[in-house]
Amino acid sequence: MTSNTEHTKAVQHEVPIIDISPFVRGDDIEAQRRVSKELAKKASANGCVGISGHGISADLLAEAFGVTKKLFDLPYTEKMKAPHPNGPTPHRGYSGTGRERGAAKTETEEWNDVAKEASTEITDYKETYEIGSDENKIQYNIWLPDDVFPGFRTFTTKLYWEMHKTAMSILEALISSLDLTEEEADNVRKLHTGYDSQLRLAHYPPIPGDRVTDPRASRLGAHTDWSSFTLLFQDENGGLQFLDRASNEFIDAVPKDGVLYMNIADMFQRISNGFYPSALHRVIIKNSTASRYSIPYFVPPSGDGLIEPQPSRVEKDGKRVYEPVTFNEYATRMFETTGYAKQNDK
Ligand SMILES: O=C(O)CCC(=O)C(=O)O
Numbered sequence: 249m250t251s252n253t254e255h256t257k258a259v260q261h262e263v264p265i266i267d268i269s270p271f272v273r274g275d276d277i278e279a280q281r282r283v284s285k286e287l288a289k290k291a292s293a294n295g296c297v298g299i300s301g302h303g304i305s306a307d308l309l310a311e312a313f314g315v316t317k318k319l320f321d322l323p324y325t326e327k328m329k330a331p332h333p334n335g336p337t338p339h340r341g342y343s344g345t346g347r348e349r350g351a352a353k354t355e356t357e358e359w360n361d362v363a364k365e366a367s368t369e370i371t372d373y374k375e376t377y378e379i380g381s382d383e384n385k386i387q388y389n390i391w392l393p394d395d396v397f398p399g400f401r402t403f404t405t406k407l408y409w410e411m412h413k414t415a416m417s418i419l420e421a422l423i424s425s426l427d428l429t430e431e432e433a434d435n436v437r438k439l440h441t442g443y444d445s446q447l448r449l450a451h452y453p454p455i456p457g458d459r460v461t462d463p464r465a466s467r468l469g470a471h472t473d474w475s476s477f478t479l480l481f482q483d484e485n486g487g488l489q490f491l492d493r494a495s496n497e498f499i500d501a502v503p504k505d506g507v508l509y510m511n512i513a514d515m516f517q518r519i520s521n522g523f524y525p526s527a528l529h530r531v532i533i534k535n536s537t538a539s540r541y542s543i544p545y546f547v548p549p550s551g552d553g554l555i556e557p558q559p560s561r562v563e564k565d566g567k568r569v570y571e572p573v574t575f576n577e578y579a580t581r582m583f584e585t586t587g588y589a590k591q592n593d594k
């Protein structure tokens with residue numbers, strides 16, 4: 249297998265869907281092998297795949313979207329009782345619309361002119377609430393006082409750890425798909441303990457009339473995620489799109505019952521020596537009068553762990569595509585690029 253930068257890939261017109269249940273159940277080794285082969289084939293094209301059989305129940309998901317809506321329905325002054333700080337750390341708590349510009353990072357990358365054009369001057373329009381594990385003392389949680397939203401902390405903590413379980417099943421499938429040695433597989437597992445992940449509740453409000461006609465208006469500009477990989481649930485409004493690298497066109501991640509979308513992010517691109525590309529994605533406006541909600545779960549490696557192409561992959565590819573880096577170094581660089589504006593809007 250050659251590195252990602254060298255293979256020619258067939259055009260994908262839609263995001264492929266894979267049933268991951270053999271890894272969630274952890275029983276049938278033959279079925280797991282089949283799934284990991286399918287994953288290698290389908291997700292190596294664009295770094296994205298829809299996943300069914302992920303183990304998150306429909307009831308839990310319905311409650312998660314109910315809680316998300318209730319959170320963002322609170323008055324701004326109440327949400328601001330858990331404000332995200334005016335700096336990158338901890339990346340936790342509530343951020344009002346207009347604070348983050350994911351696409352700012354894309355504009356600095358040279359590799360893809362179409363993506364660059366798609367992201368230039370795009371302004372995001374969303375509000376978010378970030379949640380981590382209470383064990384993480386650097387990225388410590390910023391909770392709303394319990395009387396502002398009784399039960400919010402308990403529920404979102406449960407959701408965080410349920411999504412972690414799914415994330416670990418997906419990590420096993422990714423590890424298996426790369427054919428790593430046992431030692432490499434263990435190293436990659438140890439980088440993902442669960443304490444560093446980030447659950448995001450996101451609300452994309454209806455777009456005000458004067459913005460709808462602005463060609464630069466978007467819900468979220470094109471970007472890649474920084475972590476290892478991301479799981480994402482979205483509501484029925486849709487709008488999430490991934491770049492198909494063969495055609496240079498964005499394809500819809502169509503909302504489907506029982507399907508989450510998984511995308512490879514910058515760290516796993518490096519770990520896999522580019523076999524899995526970090527997926528370029530964005531959220532376009534499908535229905536400007538509707539609120540859109542989504543729930544991404546970012547799975548970064550531990551901040552000081554060494555992120556490097558795994559030696560067996562380098563050997564197969566005949567060259568090492570990426571230099572070693574720690575996630576902390578990388579994230580610092582990224583925050584310098586995207587900036588983090590002060591809270592000043594509603
Ligand atoms: O809301 C979505 O569908 C995408 C969110 C996303 O890409 C992000 O938060 O990084």
Ligand SMILES: [Fe+2]
Binds near residue numbers: 471472473529
């Ligand atoms: Fe993203």
